Amino acid sequence: MAAVEAPQTVGRTPRVDAARLAVVVLVGAAIWLVPEPAGVQPRAWHLLAVFVAMMVGIVLRPLPMGAVAFVATAFAVLSGTLTIAEATAGFGNTVVWLVVAAFFIATAFVKTGLGTRIAYHFMRVLGKRSLGLAYGFIAADLVLAPAIPSNTARAGGVLYPVLRSLCVSLGSDVELGTERRIAAFLTFTAYQGVVVTSAMFLTAMAANPLVAELAGQQGVELSWPLWALAASVPGVLSLLLVPALIYRLYPPQITSTPTAPELARQRLAELGAMKRDEWILLAVFVCLLSLWILGGTLGISATTTALAGVAAMLATGALAWSDLLEERNGWDTLIWFAVLVMMASQLGELGLLAWFTDQVSGVLATGHWLPAFLSLSLIYFYVHYFFASNTAHVSAMYAPFLALALAVGTPPVLAALVLAFFSNLFASLTHYGTAAAPILFGSGNVDIGTWWRLGALISLVHIAIWLGAGSLWWRLLGLW
């Protein structure tokens, strides 16, 4: 997911894991040196070598993801595989700037304090009981999700600080050995909530627009309103069921939290009345949501809306230019996102995806698409045990798996949506599955065994809900 620094970049040395870098180079060199198969031009094959090496690099992380993408691009240009104009064209992609602009909007939620205020509001209303608190955090997360594409920012920047101060006030703290009172339950529920809310909006997770772009390259348009509408029913079901399930299987020791609403009220009193910048952000946020929903009808692209929202905040001073310049995650995302989109699009233009589809569609049995697609999507889901980032997984596997699904005859929108949603939901599995995971796991409130056991169980619930209720809902909507 979005742009968390790998441990090796903290401090000045060591910044490069040489052994892993060697593996990356060897993989790339091996593919590069194999003669290209018939029907593939040499340049396409060389780009595939660079692309695969980059994917291995994104997974193994000899360097942070953005640096891997940067180095791969420089190599592709220097070796004559891409022209410099082709290589930099990705930075002009409109979807890239949708994501970057959304990062700037997320910054405003954190800097103005509106995100925290929203979290305290839900805590005040829903916080009398432990389960209510969990739903309160999830509700706050859901409200923020459409405008905060970094689940790290939602979980780490907004929810976790509120959650932590609440747990301490309730005497539940891992340092005192009392985390099972309530901290463990709330932490794990908040994490599983972020996983679902990330799946629910095109702009709720940094790799979602990448998914949309990759699907678009194969002819399936996933617009902002289509995504939100398709995710709404299964998303709400998951958000309702999963906390109840965790409450049953991993219950907090206290079920009643009468002091929590009072704490929230107190914190809101400390925050005082909504400040000017918060009102501006709120107005911008409402306009953003409206235009993202109605943009298709009005002919305003999602990127235009996002840029205009940021511009409105800059012009009114609700967001300072220096806040943007310091938004490291936004710049990081700019680089890796642009490179991935550019490489994927070049691979498509050089005919590699078409060649791949030709190859596999010849090999695949010509039975009904359903069992084939079920297998494909389950493999796509559970392979995530081997990934520490949604983005790495999406950029390595979304395009070929969608191509395979289409080749076996799956209805295109169904295939694109299932793989899109799974691109978020698979993060339920592990304590490193997406960038928000290490933050919440790092609290120490939840042990690994529980995380994995419950994560596996929750993955089954998600799959049942999204493939079952989801596909029915999409059928009702006439999407397939």
Next chain:
Amino acid sequence: MAAVEAPQTVGRTPRVDAARLAVVVLVGAAIWLVPEPAGVQPRAWHLLAVFVAMMVGIVLRPLPMGAVAFVATAFAVLSGTLTIAEATAGFGNTVVWLVVAAFFIATAFVKTGLGTRIAYHFMRVLGKRSLGLAYGFIAADLVLAPAIPSNTARAGGVLYPVLRSLCVSLGSDVELGTERRIAAFLTFTAYQGVVVTSAMFLTAMAANPLVAELAGQQGVELSWPLWALAASVPGVLSLLLVPALIYRLYPPQITSTPTAPELARQRLAELGAMKRDEWILLAVFVCLLSLWILGGTLGISATTTALAGVAAMLATGALAWSDLLEERNGWDTLIWFAVLVMMASQLGELGLLAWFTDQVSGVLATGHWLPAFLSLSLIYFYVHYFFASNTAHVSAMYAPFLALALAVGTPPVLAALVLAFFSNLFASLTHYGTAAAPILFGSGNVDIGTWWRLGALISLVHIAIWLGAGSLWWRLLGLW
């Protein structure tokens, strides 16, 4: 020049100067509402309104330059003047990424300490006398200039800290009232040196590649080697003459500085042997210069070279990814540069520049080009009294003045070069003329009166050298 924050962005409020913003909006609205002249399409006229308002905004700074550019772009798209794809295309421009990559290389010079080491080396060799010290700083500046497009980084990040510690050790400090011993002389010479070195390489000042891009849009290619070659003779003359002139008219009280080389030796001893990262940077730097010079012959673009240099430092760990993500000036430049290039190119494509040239070439007298061009270039130079940034001046005036110069019949390369070099040299005039100025002026070592008086005199020296010796040299090179 590059990306120094306006004072209003320091701290959280006030971030916007509402009165100035109102002026910007009024200017834009006035042009927008005037009916377009015959021969201009409405869309071109509206874009001109946005562009002129943006220029006024860059000069008046109701917001930092990057924010002005961002807001102008959002408005252009939202108003239907540009499509979103046209608006973001500028971010894919190869020249934009040459500048951004060069900012990253500059970061490496500061972070590894190699820049400081080079400055001490020259101080050790040339530092026995005051005038020698001045030439030493200029030599260090000249060595760093090709790879550091931010004259702020050269003057403020590398030279000034060395200069300041030297002056303190020589007992010359504005706080003691002893700045005229040597600090005043060295500070002013270092500033005037940076002005000249900025003019000498395409990559020595952030707006130089913008100049090249704007010239390219009018059919004059200013490549890296052409720029360096053309600037070499007049540049060296300016660098030799100006310090001697300052030494004569604004002399330091001490002329002999026998302890300076010793101080430099001591500081170099403290730095120890060249570190691994410095060696890597040095190697990269040598490759960069070679490939920038030979790139045309080898078919490697300047951007490819710069990206490869950054990639080499990332892959070897000489530069950390986090160093790049924190390079605010680079990201700032990315935004304003891409927007300016995009708008200028759109104005060209919509036929506005051609229309403008048609209008003026009809009006202009049909005498010899020489007096007309002399007047144009002198106006271009001295209008800089009204600008606080090279970039603002270049982006507002370079393209129309070049168009005018071409319309009166000036040889194209001559016109493009003179205006290009003047785009740096005009910063000699004032204590706010380019981003490095406030840093050195802010030291308090030099009073405003001296700065302006000597600045005006030095401007005459530059004009004589660059128009006189320069044009002869370019004639010899067969450029006109």
